Amino acid sequence: MEPEESMAVSDFLIKGNLLKQGAEARVYRDTFLGKSTIIKERFPKKYRHPLLDEKLTHRRTVQEVRSIQRCRKAGIPTPVVHFVDYTSHCIFLEDIVDSVTVRDHIVSTQQRPHPGPTLEHLAPLAAKVGQIIAKMHDEDVVHGDLTTSNMLLRTSGYVVGDAAELSLVLIDFGLSYISALPEDKGVDLYVLEKAFLSTHPNTEALFQKLLKSYAASSKKSSAVIKKLDEVRLRGRKRSMVG
Amino acid sequence: MHTSHQLELYPKQTVTQLLFKGVKNSAELRKSAMEGKINAALINPKMIVDSFQVLVAANKAVHLQSIGKMKTRGLYSEIIFNLSPANNISEAFKRFGISDSDDSVLVVLVATDDESQVLADITEKVDGQQVPVAELPTLTDVMQIRKLYKVTPQEEKIGSLLDSVVCRMATKDVV
Ligand SMILES: Nc1ncnc2c1ncn2[C@@H]1O[C@H](COP(=O)(O)OP(=O)(O)OP(=O)(O)O)[C@@H](O)[C@H]1O
Ligand SMILES: [Mg+2]
Numbered sequence: 001m002e003p004e005e006s007m008a009v010s011d012f013l014i015k016g017n018l019l020k021q022g023a024e025a026r027v028y029r030d031t032f033l034g035k036s037t038i039i040k041e042r043f044p045k046k047y048r049h050p051l052l053d054e055k056l057t058h059r060r061t062v063q064e065v066r067s068i069q070r071c072r073k074a075g076i077p078t079p080v081v082h083f084v085d086y087t088s089h090c091i092f093l094e095d096i097v098d099s100v101t102v103r104d105h106i107v108s109t110q111q112r113p114h115p116g117p118t119l120e121h122l123a124p125l126a127a128k129v130g131q132i133i134a135k136m137h138d139e140d141v142v143h144g145d146l147t148t149s150n151m152l153l154r155t156s157g158y159v160v161g162d163a164a165e166l167s168l169v170l171i172d173f174g175l176s177y178i179s180a181l182p183e184d185k186g187v188d189l190y191v192l193e194k195a196f197l198s199t200h201p202n203t204e205a206l207f208q209k210l211l212k213s214y215a216a217s218s219k220k221s222s223a224v225i226k227k228l229d230e231v232r233l234r235g236r237k238r239s240m241v242g
Numbered sequence: 243m244h245t246s247h248q249l250e251l252y253p254k255q256t257v258t259q260l261l262f263k264g265v266k267n268s269a270e271l272r273k274s275a276m277e278g279k280i281n282a283a284l285i286n287p288k289m290i291v292d293s294f295q296v297l298v299a300a301n302k303a304v305h306l307q308s309i310g311k312m313k314t315r316g317l318y319s320e321i322i323f324n325l326s327p328a329n330n331i332s333e334a335f336k337r338f339g340i341s342d343s344d345d346s347v348l349v350v351l352v353a354t355d356d357e358s359q360v361l362a363d364i365t366e367k368v369d370g371q372q373v374p375v376a377e378l379p380t381l382t383d384v385m386q387i388r389k390l391y392k393v394t395p396q397e398e399k400i401g402s403l404l405d406s407v408v409c410r411m412a413t414k415d416v417v
Contacts, residue, residue, distance in 0.1 A: 008251045008252055008305070008308065009251060012250060012251050030250070031250065032250050032251075033247070033249075033250070033294060033297045033298060033301060034247060034294070034297070035294070062416045065412075065413050065416055065417075066413070066416055066417055068409070068413070069409055069410070069413040069417050070417075072397055072400065072401070072405075072406070072409055073394055073396075073397055074394075074396055074397075075394070075396025075397055075399055075400055076400070077400045077401075080401065080405045080408055080409045080412075081408075081409050081412040081413050082298060082408060082412055083298065083301060083302060083305075083412055084412060084413070084415075084416075085305065086415075087309055092412075094405070
């Protein structure tokens, strides 16, 4: 009976609007239970052993669902889960309408000709990102894939330069896990730093803003920042050797 | 007066909701449902924030039925079980099913074909006044729902009560 069921979802997805084809997942937008919905489908990886693949894919789906609920409970904005199909590894999520990824927002802001330096325009956003990650880490959620593509910025009601109006939503928790270790949180920040600086050139000062805001918002930030420094150093040593 | 929604994943199945107020025969209805004489889920509307909450429960029930993984014995008990944040079936019935003293009831049907006869049968059995399903929020016991689903104040700052309830229902198997 199981294969038959998976067909229900895949038949549905065929008609859906594919937003993104990734290495691990396909993301669709469609109407589900009468609402605009984002459907994230983790598909099998042919090069992996089928049983191992099934296990890993299932684990990612479970991790994503769990962390979303844990974050929401703590007041950290993530999309509402509407339905999960554990046989086809599909998560049906609230569509964050009128949003852009933080990545796209930074890119377009940097391209716009500004009267002043870009940093000033993006500083409140960087501060907000730092604050939200601090809150997440204080709940012992380690994201595992912090990039500016995995943060959505609601554009409705958005006023440039007014941090209070910034509404951020964290997404893509497939690699997340629960940990209280400063080391794990430090690595989380390190991953973000790498991704941030390589995606957005000349944003070192902006990223410093983000870290400063993180440090100010998290109750346990000093141990995490210390670990971040250590991880950076290790990274540098490794690249000197390699 | 009633609302019907064809399930996107299972287009042959349509979920219909009917709301009744001033119901005088809850005890009789509950008995009939238990004996299988009423083929529908009889839900306590005080525990429902919005008809979307019921659609989420019904979709999950139909899905689990189709893969043979229901936790309860029937589709209608499964809908009631899915509404509950707990994994205890009798607890789910106590909170989300109707009690003998209730004076309102939300009837939920899942039908494959023409349902007009079934609707007429149900309406006949309920001694009460049918009102639009859109009136559900006027019956919602918000305090009770917050308590039962353990909704936190921080959570209500980032979304609606419906968001909190639906997310718990959808994630309860793994949380
Ligand atoms: N709930 C949502 N609302 C609106 N847009 C979304 C939502 N979820 C995802 N998206 C869009 O789809 C894109 C991809 O989503 P997501 O990051 O979850 O998948 P992914 O990167 O393919 O996953 P993975 O990293 O596991 O391969 C996002 O960058 C965003 O543009
Ligand atoms: Mg992503």
